[in-house]
Amino acid sequence: MKKTWLLGLGFFSISLTWALYNAFVPLFLDDYLKHAAMIGFMMTIDNYFAIVLQPWIGHRSDKTNTKYGRRMPYLLIGMPLGAIFATLIPLHTGFVTLILFMVLMNLSMSLFRAPTVALMPDITPEHLRTKANGVINFMGGIGSVLAFGIGSKLYGIGSYVPFVFAGIIMLASMFVLKAVIKEPAVLALEAGVKTEPKQPIRIKEQLDKTTVLILCAIFFWFVSYQGVEALFTLYGTKHLGMSDGEASFSLTFFSLAFLVFALPSGWLGAKFGKKAIISIGVSGLILIFGSLIFVESVLWLRVLLIIGGIFWACININSYPWVVATGREESIGTRTGIYYFVSSLAAITSPPLLGWLIDVFGYKALFISASLGMLCALMCLLGVSSERKSAGQGPEAKLPFAAE
Structure with missing residues (x-):
């Protein structure tokens, strides 16, 4: 459970960043767009990226095999980029640069959201995953509440301050996750255990x-x-x-x-x-x-x-x-x-x-x-006849080399 709470930092940083983004980016857009419908459309960019990219990124992470694991490489690339472009959003110099930074931030966030969430079942036995998901969502909820609670005060100091704060939290979360979370495949490799090749996932x-x-x-x-x-x-x-x-x-x-x-x-x-x-x-x-x-x-x-x-x-x-x-x-x-x-x-x-x-x-x-x-x-x-468990799962199931 300690590892799960620390893994929740990833979801905490995601929720914190999105809450600040949803709260203040419409104010930036309002300087250039006078129709609420257009502002609303621009605020759905993340959902379009999610539809196109997240299934593909999640699928690719299943087939990724590096010394850092299956999911971690996406966090190590996406989180720093997300932090940088989130910080740049309030520093835009015009409508074009605002949209550019918004798109690049959304693209960066799409690179690591699915792999971050997938880490939870990777290191958690099936019968504990609902509890672990509760912990992760609780951490995400705290991130949102924290964003709303102190976001306005930070915004009063300067429009860029909340986004710098979110970027720092995201980078700190990445370093903690990299130091603490060891994926089962990485632990197996370090232990010298050979794994059988898996059938490709379609x-x-x-x-x-x-x-x-x-x-x-x-x-x-x-x-x-x-x-x-x-x-x-x-x-x-x-x-x-x-x-x-x-x-x-x-x-x-x-x-x-x-x-x-x-x-x-x-x-x-x-x-x-x-x-x-x-x-x-x-x-x-x-x-x-x-x-x-x-x-x-x-x-x-x-x-x-x-x-x-x-x-x-x-x-x-x-x-x-x-x-x-x-x-x-x-x-x-x-x-x-x-x-x-x-x-x-x-x-x-x-x-x-x-x-x-x-x-x-x-x-x-x-x-x-x-x-x-x-x-x-x-x-x-x-219409779902029963709650089916994945093969090899059950109350007694343990993930090999999973962190306790």
Whole structure:
């Protein structure tokens, strides 16, 4: 678990950087773009890179074989580049250089996100992965909270200060990960153990019926979540008559509940099964989103959002380990890339789709659509006959040379 907490530094630095990026880059873009739609489009660049690059990078990392391991080379290249270009963003001299630094930062971040996340199952036995994913997401949540908590104060000193801070944290995390995390393949090599050559991993082979149904469920629940996250402030101000501050602050209750319940949801997934806990979370959010249609009170809105954050933790903490568990150990990077492809596709699809439904049917369509999206996810889950484990896994399974 000590190694897992230290590995969480990688996700901590990613979440911290993205939170600062999402908070302040729109302010830079506003100096050049006067239409919110264009600013919103520019802020989705990372999702397009995720769709194109992350499946390929994850797949390539499965086939990488160096003295530094399978995943670490991508961190050693991507993290310094990400730190440099993040630091350069507020130092732009015009619209062209701003877009250039944004694109280069997004490209750099795409190089190491999937390999960083794939390190967790690499060094963790299958039956402990939901707990480990809870730890990693908890660290990521702390990164986001820290970014929002001190980001504005640092921004007040100078627009470049938060980004310099993020770059330093990212570089420090890289050095810690390089010093502490030893991949099983590297440890085997150092111990003089010969490994049998593995059959090549093909992305198409990973898309069996069980995996496709899980991925479809992931797509539908991310469509619901991303739509609510992107459009909730508009819902609060236009439909409930809240101020901008009240609406954005209300959504914080959802995020904090997720953060607090990240570790317990991983423990529940390990004890009772990932599919069972995810199904409870999806069913719960169907009820929560359905109930929010009728809520006019700010107090009850925030109470339901707290409960919703707990249910979202049940889903999000257990879904990635479940995707990994349905395949071979050699396909972890490939499956990580596919997972991010589906979630990023949902992030691109959801805001304009749910926004269009709001335009046609009114603001109540937001939570009606979100509830229906969760219902579609539940239908996909019901199609998965059992929670299949990858070959050679089980409560007794140990990864050879894995760090304890």
